[in-house]
Amino acid sequence: MKIFIMRHGEAEHFASSDAERPLTERGRDASISVARACREQGFHEFDKVLVSPYLRAQQTWEAIGQHFTAKSVETSEDITPYGQSEQVFDYVSALIEVENLQSVLLVSHLPLVGYLSAEFVTDMVPPMFPTSGLMCIDFEPASQSGQQSWHIHP
Numbered sequence: 001m002k003i004f005i006m007r008h009g010e011a012e013h014f015a016s017s018d019a020e021r022p023l024t025e026r027g028r029d030a031s032i033s034v035a036r037a038c039r040e041q042g043f044h045e046f047d048k049v050l051v052s053p054y055l056r057a058q059q060t061w062e063a064i065g066q067h068f069t070a071k072s073v074e075t076s077e078d079i080t081p082y083g084q085s086e087q088v089f090d091y092v093s094a095l096i097e098v099e100n101l102q103s104v105l106l107v108s109h110l111p112l113v114g115y116l117s118a119e120f121v122t123d124m125v126p127p128m129f130p131t132s133g134l135m136c137i138d139f140e141p142a143s144q145s146g147q148q149s150w151h152i153h154p
Contacts, residue, residue: 001096001145002043003120003137004105007113007129008033009063011056023059028101030132030154031064035064037152038134045069047101050076050092060132070105073101085115095142120146129152 009027012029025033038044049070051061063074065070077090092104104115113133114126122145129135133153 001099001139001140002103002149003092003112003139004038004043004103004134005075005117005120005129005137006031006053006060006064006105006107006134007131008052008054008060008107008109009058010131011051016056017083019054021054023056023063027056027131028059028063031060031063032067034069034132034134035094035153038136039041039067041136041150041152043136046103046105047071048095048099048103049073049105049107050079050128051107052079052109053077054080054109057109061107068105074084076106079112079116080108081112082107083108086117088112088116089119093144094143096139115146121148122146127151 009031010024011021015021021069057061118124118126130153135151136149
């Protein structure tokens with residue numbers, strides 16, 4: 001099965017709160033470019049998409065969602081910047097088993113995206129994700145281990 005982990009696009013630096021920082025036009029365009037590159041890799045459908053409630057992540061999904069098909073999209077309070085990677089890993093693993101998922105996309109933030117990648121990929125040092133960065137992981141639910149397949153960034 002495939003796990004896709006994406007960092008939101010570039011966001012404005014200032015807003016009334018971190019959660020309300022909107023995407024820049026450049027962030028929107030870069031995210032769309034990455035979505036197109038993902039489609040070129042042969043991936044265009046997700047069984048489940050989990051999106052952070054923060055505005056920039058929601059806007060990233062709105063921009064790239066036009067290039068994908070998703071059977072289910074949910075806002076997840078657990079994948080904000082300082083979410084707990086171990087808890088998210090356990091939650092996604094349970095979803096995979098209970099819902100028999102073959103593909104999951106998470107649209108989230110630093111530092112969580114790096115730590116989460118390391119949860120799914122055996123022996124990986126948490127990578128730095130540029131804005132709009134997208135990693136694909138081949139994950140084996142039975143062994144709870146995976147390998148990085150590719151990492152696209154603008």
